[in-house]
Amino acid sequence: MFNLTLxxxxxxxxxxxxxxxxxxxxxxxxxxASQLFYMSVTDWDGYxxxxxxxxxxxxxxxxxxxxxxxxxxxxxxxxxxAVIQLVLSLWFAVLVNSKLAGRNLFKTLLFIPFVLNAVxxxxxxxxxxxxxGAFDNFLAAIGLDAWIMPWLMDASVVNWSLVxxxxxxxxxxxxxxFYGVLQSIPxxxxxxxxxxGAGEWQQFRFITLPSIKMVIGLQVLLAFVGSLSVFEIPMIxxxxxxxxxxxxxxxxxxxxxxxxxxxxxxxxxxxxxIVVFFMVLQKILFGEK
Amino acid sequence: xxxxxxxxxxxxxxxxxxxRNEAEIRKARFMNKLGQPHWLFWTAFKYLTLILAAIxxxxxxxxxxxxxxxxxxxYYTTSKVSLPESFMNFDNYxxxxxxGDLGLAFTNTGIILAASLFLTVVFGTQVAxxxxxxxxxxxxxVLLAYVIAMVIxxxxxxxxxxxxxxxxxxxxHKGSVILLYIGAxxxxxxxxxQFMKGIPLELDExxxxxxxxxxxxxxxxxxxxxxxxxxxxxxxxxxxxxxxFYFPLLYLPERTQVTVSTALYKFTSVFGxxxxxxxxxxxxxxxxxxxxFLTLQKQIYAGVTNGAVKG
Numbered sequence: 001m002f003n004l005t006l007x008x009x010x011x012x013x014x015x016x017x018x019x020x021x022x023x024x025x026x027x028x029x030x031x032x033a034s035q036l037f038y039m040s041v042t043d044w045d046g047y048x049x050x051x052x053x054x055x056x057x058x059x060x061x062x063x064x065x066x067x068x069x070x071x072x073x074x075x076x077x078x079x080x081x082a083v084i085q086l087v088l089s090l091w092f093a094v095l096v097n098s099k100l101a102g103r104n105l106f107k108t109l110l111f112i113p114f115v116l117n118a119v120x121x122x123x124x125x126x127x128x129x130x131x132x133g134a135f136d137n138f139l140a141a142i143g144l145d146a147w148i149m150p151w152l153m154d155a156s157v158v159n160w161s162l163v164x165x166x167x168x169x170x171x172x173x174x175x176x177x178f179y180g181v182l183q184s185i186p187x188x189x190x191x192x193x194x195x196x197g198a199g200e201w202q203q204f205r206f207i208t209l210p211s212i213k214m215v216i217g218l219q220v221l222l223a224f225v226g227s228l229s230v231f232e233i234p235m236i237x238x239x240x241x242x243x244x245x246x247x248x249x250x251x252x253x254x255x256x257x258x259x260x261x262x263x264x265x266x267x268x269x270x271x272x273x274i275v276v277f278f279m280v281l282q283k284i285l286f287g288e289k
Numbered sequence: 290x291x292x293x294x295x296x297x298x299x300x301x302x303x304x305x306x307x308x309r310n311e312a313e314i315r316k317a318r319f320m321n322k323l324g325q326p327h328w329l330f331w332t333a334f335k336y337l338t339l340i341l342a343a344i345x346x347x348x349x350x351x352x353x354x355x356x357x358x359x360x361x362x363x364y365y366t367t368s369k370v371s372l373p374e375s376f377m378n379f380d381n382y383x384x385x386x387x388x389g390d391l392g393l394a395f396t397n398t399g400i401i402l403a404a405s406l407f408l409t410v411v412f413g414t415q416v417a418x419x420x421x422x423x424x425x426x427x428x429x430x431v432l433l434a435y436v437i438a439m440v441i442x443x444x445x446x447x448x449x450x451x452x453x454x455x456x457x458x459x460x461x462h463k464g465s466v467i468l469l470y471i472g473a474x475x476x477x478x479x480x481x482x483q484f485m486k487g488i489p490l491e492l493d494e495x496x497x498x499x500x501x502x503x504x505x506x507x508x509x510x511x512x513x514x515x516x517x518x519x520x521x522x523x524x525x526x527x528x529x530x531x532x533x534f535y536f537p538l539l540y541l542p543e544r545t546q547v548t549v550s551t552a553l554y555k556f557t558s559v560f561g562x563x564x565x566x567x568x569x570x571x572x573x574x575x576x577x578x579x580x581x582f583l584t585l586q587k588q589i590y591a592g593v594t595n596g597a598v599k600g
Contacts (some may be wrong), residue, residue: 006497013503014425017415022431024412024472029438032449039449092342095335106339108586109346115582115589117532119550120574124349127356127564127571134352134369141370168346173593180594200331229444232534236554248444252539255448268445275442 036272039265046261058266068267071250074159074234074243075227081163082170082223086216089171093178094204107179111172118169122236125165126152129237158242162233169233170226174219181215182208217286224278228271247271350575356568357381364565381569389559389570390544394552397541401463401548402530405470409477409526410519417481417515418507422493439475447539454540465540466548470530476596477522483595484518485511521592524585531578549574 004012040058042051062068096107113121128134129151136148151161185207193203231248238244245253247267255264322328348370356364358373360380385391420432443450450469459465488511496506534550541548547555553574560566582589 009503010423011425013507014419014423017419017507018431021412021416021472022434024468025434025438025475027453028450028469028472029441029446029475030434032446032453033441035449035452036446088342091338095339100335100339102339106343108583109343111590112579112582113346114593115528115532115578117550117553117574117578118534119553120571123553123556123567123571124353127353127568128349130564132369134349134356137369137371138348138352141368168349176590176593180590225442229442231444236534251445251448255451256539261448264448268448271445272441275445276440279440 033272036265036268039261040269041266042262044261045259046255047259051262054262058263059270061263062266062270068250068254068263070243071245071247074246075230077159077163078166078227078230078246079224081160081167082227085167085171086174086219086223088167089174090178090212090216092171093175093182094208096175097179097182107175110175113169114172114176116169118232119236121169122165122233125161125168125233126237129161152238153242155242158238158244162237162244165237166230166233174223177215177219178212181212185211214286217282221278221282225275228275353568353571356565357572359565361563361565381566382573385556385560385566385570385573389556389566390547390552391549391570391573393545394547394549397463397546398531398549401466401470402527404463404467405530406523406526408467408471409474409522412471413474413477413481413522414512414515414519415507416478417485418511421482421485422490435475435478439479443469444535447535451539460540461543461546463541463546466533466536469536469540470526470533474526477526480522480525480595481515481518484515488514520588521595524589524592525596527581528578528589 039051041053041055043054043057044051092106092110096103096110100106130136131150131153135151139145139147149157152158189207190203193207198206229248230246234240234244234246235249240246240249240253248271251264251267251271254260254267352369355371355373356369358376358378358381359367360374360378363374420428454460454465454468457465457468459468492510492514493506496510501509531549533548534554537546537548537551538554541551553570556567556570
């Protein structure tokens with residue numbers, strides 16, 4: 001068509017098919033990322049026509065102002081939660097991969113929270129954790145009145161309450177990743193091991209575990225990045241009250257509420273650097289091939 | 290191994306007898322296991338953990354479902370885990386639909402979803418086609434650009450992205466989130482590239498000999514063969530976009546532009562502490578996800594696994 005030579009045609013289609021996607025990639029990924037670094041050394045307030053260079057001032061402020069970094073420490077709650085979540089999801093993945101009756105039903109149930117709307121799922125817990133709410137009533141109904149607490153008001157448990165909501169929502173994702181790999185391990189390996197007299201733990205230790213090493217690495221990374229970028233659950237359930245503010249919330253607040261885009265950019269750069277560091281580390285430790 | 294071979298051979302010699310024997314062996318093995326306290330304990334423990342997990346998953350949304358059928362007074366005077374007086378009390382649902390902007394929210398999310406999915410599929414398949422079929426200067430660079438972009442977490446860069454969207458005049462315009470859903474979406478390119486590898490080059494070659502242009506090859510051969518990949522991408526993106534809260538919160542704050550997520554988020558300011566009405570809203574938003582999940586379960590598992598492992 002159009003009497004073009006194949007060569008010309010090829011060139012045309014390469015340009016036509018790449019032009020828009022690459023423009024989008026650069027304007028929405030690379031340009032903002034580079035802007036972030038630039039803005040982090042300015043005092044920009046989001047409105048001023050000029051951005052004054054102030055060197056590493058923002059970074060120094062970050063290092064010296066513990067109130068800014070406190071939300072970063074909340075990451076640890078979510079990371080502990082994520083590790084528990086990984087162990088639980090591996091346990092359940094092994095179970096639904098075995099011959100237990102009802103395994104598909106359990107798999108469906110455990111996975112469903114992952115496909116639910118983030119706001120809806122978070123609000124479910126906002127309602128669930130209310131004082132004299134469903135959780136308290138449920139505990140009372142099964143005779144555990146003594147455990148009742150102000151789940152979202154008491155600063156000593158509130159972060160764990162939120163972590164539990166997060167585990168509830170994301171456990172199915174880990175489970176399905178583990179399940180996928182477990183399914184790909186050839187069954188005859190287990191049969192051979194059984195014939196040799198290996199128990200369930202030995203089968204897990206010597207067949208399952210080595211086969212899923214890479215996926216564990218990937219999942220630990222996802223867990224780490226996920227803990228650093230927690231946003232929705234505390235934003236919706238507590239709006240960051242009672243010491244539940246996370247680093248992403250603090251960054252957005254610094255930019256959009258306090259109009260300190262310079263400092264917010266420095267915070268975002270810090271987060272970016274941490275995330276990239278762990279991604280590279282994961283590639284080195286668990287890299288494929 | 291040897292035993293397995295032996296038994297297959299035995300099966301072919303005298304199937305009936307062996308099958309009965311195997312059934313008997315299995316039964317005997319089971320009875321034998323029942324006699325072992327160790328095995329009994331383990332199995333009971335496994336089921337116990339599964340049942341506890343199932344309860345933990347179900348109780349919170351179940352309580353919300355119950356609340357959505359209760360009157361406000363009923364909610365405060367009865368146990369939150371007791372059944373409502375009537376499952377036919379739809380007052381909360383009527384009220385939330387009338388005052389909660391839910392119709393508007395579903396329309397907006399629908400538009401965003403349709404536009405984003407269409408453009409993701411068009412651009413994603415086109416990029417994958419060019420990158421997997423042609424050799425050209427800068428190709429390595431383009432691939433590298435996509436690899437590195439994947440490392441940049443979108444959640445961190447929004448402080449700067451906000452300026453780009455503002456400069457484009459897209460704040461409070463659906464175009465903002467649509468652009469972000471298609472532009473910052475690198476994992477999908479990988480899913481398409483992965484599937485392209487499985488489409489034999491001979492098909493392209495044969496069509497070329499017939500005189501088909503490259504565009505025609507893309508349109509008539511590659512695109513139809515990419516259907517499974519397209520299905521995967523559509524499923525993954527639908528889950529992501531329908532559930533996303535971050536982008537609409539930042540870029541679509543105006544009331545006319547609410548999405549499902551932000552409409553729900555605003556409930557606490559619209560309905561205050563009318564938890565029964567809010568519960569009805571939550572149920573309305575959860576039901577489509579659950580229905581779609583139950584019908585497409587297999588594809589969703591496959592899609593999630595592919596998206597995460599290959600990405």
